Amino acid sequence: MMFATGSAGIAPRDAAAQSDADIRKAAAETGHSEAEVRERLRATRMSTDEIRAALREAGYDPDALKAFRVEAGGQLDSLPVQAPSGALTESLFTAPPGAAAVPLAQRPQDWPPFTREIATRLPGAPAPVLPFGYEIFSYAPTTFEPLTAGPVDPDYPLGPGDEVIIQVWGDNQYTHAATVTREATITVPDIGQVVLSGLTLEQAKRLITLKLATVYSGIRASRPTTFVDVTLGKLHAIQVFILGDVVRPGGYTISSVSTVLNALYNSGGPTPRGSMRDVRIMRHNAVYRHVDLYRYILAGSKADDVRLQSGDVVFVPPVGKVAAVLGEVHRPAIYELKEGDRFRDLLELAGGIQSTADLRRAQIDRVIPFTERARYPDADRRAVDLSLSSVLAEGATSPELVDRDILQIFRIGDVLKNTVSISGATVVRPGTFELHEGMKVSDLVREAGGFYKDVYLDRAYLVRTHADLARSIHAFNLGKAVAGVPEDDLLLAERDSVAVASMWDIRERHTVTISGSVRKPGTYEHLDGMTVMDLIFRAGGLKESASPFQAEVSRVDSSTIASVKAAEIFRIPISANYRLASADTTFQLQKWDQVFVREIPDWQMQRNVSVIGEVVYPGAYSLRAKNERLSSVIARAGGLKPEAYPRAATFVRKKDNAGRLAVRVDEAVKGKKRWDLVLEEGDAINIPREPRTVKVVGEVGFPASVLYDGGKSLGWYVDQAGGYTDKADKSRVKVIQPGGRVVGPRKFLPDPSPQAGALLIVPVKPPEEKHDTLKDVATIMSILTGAVTTIFLAHEATK
Template sequence: MMQFKINLTPYLTRFACILCLLLSHAGMAQFNMGIKRNVDDLSDSEVKLFMDKAQASGMSESDIEKAALTQGYTSADVAKMRERMATIQTPATEASIKANNQEVNKSVESRANKTFVINNPARVNQPILHESPLNLDERKLLARPLDIYNDSLVNQYNSLQKRVASSLDKKIFGASLFQNDKLTFEPDMRIATPKSYQLGPDDALDIHIFGDVLDNFKVTVSPEGTVKILNLSPIYVNGLSIDAAGERIISRLRQLYQGLNKPGSGSSAQVTLAGVRSIKVILTGEVNFPGSYTVSSLATVFNALYLAGGPNRNGSFRNIRVIRGNKVIRTLDLYDFLLRADQKDNIHLNDQDIIRVGDYENRVELSGEVKRPYIYEMVKGENFKDLLRYAGGFTEKAYTYTINVRRNTSREIKLLNISQDEVETFLPNNGDVYTIGTIIERYENRVEVQGAVFRPGHYAIEAGLNTVKDLIKKSEGLREDAFLNRATLTRRKENYDPEVLSLDLGKILRGEASDISLQREDVLQVYSINMLREKRSVNIVGEVNAPGEFEYKEGMKVADLILQAKGLKESASYANLELARRIITHGTSDPQAAKIEIISFAIDGSLKIANDGNQIALQPFDIISIRRAPNYEEQRSVKIQGMVNFPGSYAIENNQQRISDLIKRAGGLRTEGYLEGGKLIRGTMTVGVNLKEVLNNPASQENLQLMAGDELTIPRLLQTVKLTGAVQNPLAVSYKEDFTLKEYIAEAGGYTVNANRKKMYVTYANGVSNQIRKFLIFKKNPRIEPGSEIVIPTYPENRKKGLSAAEAIGLTSSLVSVSIAIITLINNIPK
């Protein structure tokens, strides 16, 4: 278990306080061993008193923990005390935090607007320093003393510490090894004891005797380095390996068990390591958390370094010394492990070993196109080639012709260039910054051919490919549709402006014109005949299964185009087909002349080749129109529903079919059918028809011709009259033959106050409506029939009900003025 030696001033860690309380009792002047106290017996005043004493005691957590265990306290006692301590804090601690906070606030205010970096003036100009990723509030929290009794602040504080460390160290090669929460270097306690392991105080041994004699002893090495077994004298094993200690112990056990481990004795013994001791090591120098650590005796240098957070920003990764007995016994270079997983110097630690991480002497930064762009530490004698090896070498896009170096001199910064020949001899200096650039996206010997060749693309200028003719040959020749009269060669002038060279490709390939030499980045464009003319197509519309546009092919006939359109429809007319053809004239022509030629012809429906119409040759952009046969008619149907003998759907035989014919085909009316209520629905509209008139007089205009989709409905005799709108009680009442309109309205409770009586109307069962008719002083109400609906509209809500006082006065004044004018006019008429 890792142990820190903690100074409890100015405030005490919670765990140390807990254990101090468990080991103390009221009135003690020092933290010496007392009688074991019951946790529940401690009062709050005793807790505060003990915390004050703990501050001045100088005891570490390790000391207090050992004392608690010797006094018999358990983990349950500690858990209880943690609950007690959650809300208790001593006045001394509060005063200490308050005083420290005042000092920190002054410091933070003075540098609130400055860049926050780890305080290390000697490294201000080094390239590895970065600004803090924290805002001002976060920096204030990180700067002030930590209130250990606030778990939320503790967690936030730890998170901020990690962010700062990660930001400042993220570019140092190897730093991430000690910042990875998922990586641990804890020693494996389940492995066999190493042969070189030396026993020491607190190591536990298991002595197992088997055979004719059965016995077992578990002993612990004493501080004097001995083990005690039964009545034997102490056996000194300190500093011995496990094998040597086993031989010594078994030799001494033969005093009790004769012949032990000897042939023929029938009894044997085995000594194994049952538990390892804890040792203390000290990490000093440039580590993130220097101090004394308690680790397993199986721990190695890496275990201790990981516990201490590894080298800090000033620490060396290549000069880590293990000191034992004031002598350096091993120097560790972490690059051996980072680059080759070599742990030859990762030795096991002994008690009181000192691990010292020295200051780095030479760091350089490598950025750009390398596989691991980091800051690297170089040792004396290493050159730039070694630095590249640490970085994993160049990437595939690295510009390696020259490498830029930024070097610090005693007065300013100097720029250097490393050539390819200097890579193995150039020695890095502390603070160097090496930048590996990216190669230019430019080819030194590339040419390109595009268009009507069999293999267009990029080619290299080389032996055997230096001219236009060579390039055509390399691209496996021209396609059959290549346009030979003219091709273009695009190239760059000296100032990189583009220019175009026109050439007769046909003459060059036939040897009739001089070949042209190629330059890098030349682009040869070979045009095809199809590229130089409009896309040629023909079109077919009308009564074919797949009308549309089709590619024109030389020799295509009318019947061929019909086949591509998936044949003729049943409705197609074989006569009077029409072909529309462009009349193309190049140059001036009569503006009044025809631009389109129309050709009419007939075809054979079987598309036989012998038919002249089928064999008409097409030209590009022709349009074929196939008409619909004049006598072709698709089935159309109408429906009849309701009170007929055979309701259902009926086909329309011809365009002369009428309503009376449909009723007749449906078997006529049933006895309960109500002709006056019959309706004809056409589309979304109701067509009002008088079916009684239709049947009595088929020649009547009411007998309409049927149209596809018509639906005729003849209802059962209706016996109600419906009243809706501005009546007191809208409802349906029974039809009474002798009732008048006024009497029906009375049955609905009469009119409402906003009823518009003048606009009242009646809608009959067949959908036809009728309204009140007036002539002078005479008024005729509409008749009421079974199934009728009497509708009384309402006046608008914003309708004015009479004149206002001002309007009445104004109207009266106007009438008076008009009257006076008329009287005056009459009096002035000559008599």
């Protein structure tokens, strides 16, 4: 078992003919990377010689893994082996420490050969069919470790190393613990040495009680007043050997109360090649007991789970005859068969058939046995059909099975044939009903509880499904059918379906619309008798901004809409307390009407702006008039503080997402109308303290903030920051003044002077375009050649 047992893996005894590259490729195809293989080889802690020996014993070429050898003095990690033989193959199949275990059913490359064969032959199988019972050994061995100390059953055989605890209580009291020596003796106060060789715990208790009775008379009195208890403390260990087709064969030191199952759990259990039904306990060079693990798994019987003795050998032979069963059984799996097991025995192992099994037919996919192949010279397999009801009949002969039979138990159909159904939102109890002989539409309606009042009685449909699954539709008058009129009260057949409509399924629900100054404008269902006030109430009432004088209704007559395109307009008076004038009490809305509730002209709530920073009273201010200006709000904020620097003020307009505006707040404060903007709701003005630096960034020697020196040009500030780099684009230098204005160098005028708080940006030169000189020359020559040709032709034409 190396990585995979399929054709893509490294097959036993075939690796010798493969190169290192072939082996690496074969491992990769099984889903194992080279690093993963190396890591798992290290995890085995085996030397190169030990790996070769393990491969040879498993039936592989000893050099099958030489391509993954970790060079360390010509050896793999040559640490002592800490696991029994078989650890190499086990480590290559298990996940590394800390990794989540991958269930066997999810790893097709690790499926046993018979499982893969079934998946290939029956691709429609719902899940991989795995050998039964092996998964119980996938848990950690510590989960099933026996106790290392008492209590034990009375038949436990005492042995060297057991700790015997003697308690005397009653008139006399003491406790004494003694360990059984190699000579199978213990020493007890008052009675001396006691020989326990070959005794069970119950027998030892009787012997010790008899000896103590010679010292304490209360023990042997007719009415005892002194009592003796003999129990065990620490138990001795035994050594057993677990061999054959197990995951980790070898010698194990286990508790003396360990059974066959405990030992198998320690070794990882049988491999899929090992038997689950003929585990042998070898004692004194003879078979002491045959253990059938199926009895433990299926019936919970521990009759065969005997206690082991030191020197016992638990041997797992190769698996015997197997057969797979899948389909409508309770436990689909691959089962090992004992001698004499037949068809019904296999079904019993699988938990019996399910109620959905088709008793008319079962099928066996059979490999023709050696003894019968002469009868079928041109076939290797054959299908055997069986009547399941006949096989399971009382007194019937159970058919024989052969090795690797694949039994399929088929499922009955899922279609209910003796049913009819009725559907529709207006049916009281829609659903599927049993079809009775002579049943008609009226009978089905009666069983469904009838209809609600919105049922549409003039037309319904019956959909009929024929034997060939073709479908046909039949229309009928539902009202007449319920009344029993023969032409409409149709006779029902299997799988007929009756569809009943509500009148609202075929009729459009009419609506009206309201918009304007109401709390919940939108479209609402038109109700008979609805007035404008009714609609306003459904729309949540009027807003504070609503005009209390009138509502406007727009109406289109659907019967004349093709010839009359314009809408008819009605003005309905309303009052601020929602009371409608006399016109409203009689004016009713019609379908598709649109109602408009107008807003009071020039209605506005408070419009706020914010002024923060270096003003006397920073905060939010409501605008006093539609045309209030910046200077007015700053004056209301107490004016500028002495340390304010209005040149660097920022002005951000929220309206229309305008963002920051380049506004000279210092000029606006002085009353210059160009900068003294009319404010809008959401405007934000931030007036900082006076900065004392100019920040220089980009392609300069040392980007930094340079101390402000009034009147200096941008070139001076660039020099203070280390001058231009070779990549600097001097023609595109930009200065962002503190007020937001952007200026740059001028060709014929002196460069602008940055103000305090300005940002000076020196960009990088754009990459130069590379010209293909040869291509350009060729293009020019082509143009010139064309021109010369044209001139020549023109000259010839004028001769």
